[in-house]
Amino acid sequence: RRTWRRSAAPSASRPPRTCSDGENPARSLKPSSESGPAVDRIKDRGRLVVGVDQNSYLWGYRDPTTGKIDGFDIDLVRAIAKDLLGDDPEITYKTVPTDQRIPAIRNGDVDMVVRTMTVNCERIKEVAFSTAYFEAGQQLLVPKQKKDGKSDADGRNGTDGKNGAGSGVTGFDESLRGKRLCFAEGSTAQTLMESGKYRDLGAEPVVVANQLDCLVRLQLGRADATLTDSALGAGQAAQDPSVELIGEPVTSEPYAVAMNLKDEDLVRRVNSVLDDYRKGGDDSRWRTSYDKWLADDIMGTDEGKELAPPKPKYRD
Known part of the structure; x- marks a missing residue:
């Protein structure tokens, strides 16, 4: 393995950041496969519109050999789209710069953003997040x-x-x-x-x-x-x-799918997809995607454990 360039994952013992009210910002809504206004909107349209990156190699990037956007984040997008729209779903990828992720959601330009987006106390006031699907620092x-x-x-x-x-x-x-x-x-x-x-x-x-x-x-x-x-x-x-x-990562930052605050049914639906995405341990779809895109470049935890998806946290 090409160990000289691999990053270290944050320590599992590092306490999560809490907000001024003591709330853990990474806690999300409990999963549900039920449809609501946001899910119905996507189904009626017949297409999922997602904000992504096309410049983050291994995560969301445009493959020069195929011209298609691919990566760890994109695998998750496809899993969400398949759950909402069935096999061979239609997906519109909108590339958004870092500082336009939240405006794109709030303005309704995208249904969600899947773009290595960290959940934090400031952002949960503006957009809703799924449970974490990865942790970095x-x-x-x-x-x-x-x-x-x-x-x-x-x-x-x-x-x-x-x-x-x-x-x-x-x-x-x-x-x-x-x-x-x-x-x-x-x-x-x-x-x-x-x-x-x-x-x-x-x-x-x-x-x-x-x-x-x-x-x-x-x-x-x-x-x-x-x-x-x-x-x-x-x-x-x-x-x-x-x-x-x-050095080592100095923070512990969960990545999650970002959505509009009013789209609670979509948040729950994405959390349901993520629950299934994590299941199966070494045979999970999360592990398959991780092994394909990230295993050669990202270490395990500080404690020497194999990297695994973060455990979901809920607030209701």
């Missing part, structure tokens, strides 16, 4: 050092004359001070770096519309490091062997 991606002490990206300097390669970033410490740290607008990474102790590290923010833009900036020497979900970082390291993830 914020981790740093940096130019990989060669044995001679230089970076694989040496010589690819930005137009500002700064060398974005071999910057010496070693983790969430003083090595970040004054360094150009790239992250996507509207991302969990942005929220993290605008908070107390991380803001005080003194990194120079480089804010972009999509996470893949950060990889490009690393390649061009216009950023010294990228902050992103460990799972997305693993995909970027799989794309480009000149970069690598360092």
Whole structure:
């Protein structure tokens, strides 16, 4: 296995983040296969409209050989669509940038977003989430050092004359001070770096519309490091062997399917699909998709256990 580029999964012992009222934001509505207004809307239309990414390798990306969008997230989209619409369902994939995921849902442009979207206290006020289908954490991606002490990206300097390669970033410490740290607008990474102790590290923010833009900036020497979900970082390291993830994830972030707050029947239906998607342990559809897309690039937990889907949490 290509272990040099694999990300570490968050520790199972890391406590979940709770909101100011003590609520765990990852708790969702109990599953139900019953139809309601939102499910009927999709069935009457005969087509599921989903917001996805086409630039996150292994998760949601456009395969250059087929021209089709594929990945771990897309496998889940197909499972949801099949449950709602039957075999060979019609799906419209709408690619949305990071900062447009919530507006796309609230404006009714999509039925749901399946795009490595983290559930957190701020977002549950604006959109509804399913139970978690994956868990990641914020981790740093940096130019990989060669044995001679230089970076694989040496010589690819930005137009500002700064060398974005071999910057010496070693983790969430003083090595970040004054360094150009790239992250996507509207991302969990942005929220993290605008908070107390991380803001005080003194990194120079480089804010972009999509996470893949950060990889490009690393390649061009216009950023010294990228902050992103460990799972997305693993995909970027799989794309480009000149970069690598360092350290351990510093947060624990559940990915879930995002939907409109009023579409409670759809939330319950998706949770029913997810319950079935997880069933079967090593023979589950979740495991089949994980082995196909992610197993070579993402480790097990800090405790040495094989990675498994998060256990669902409910609030009703």
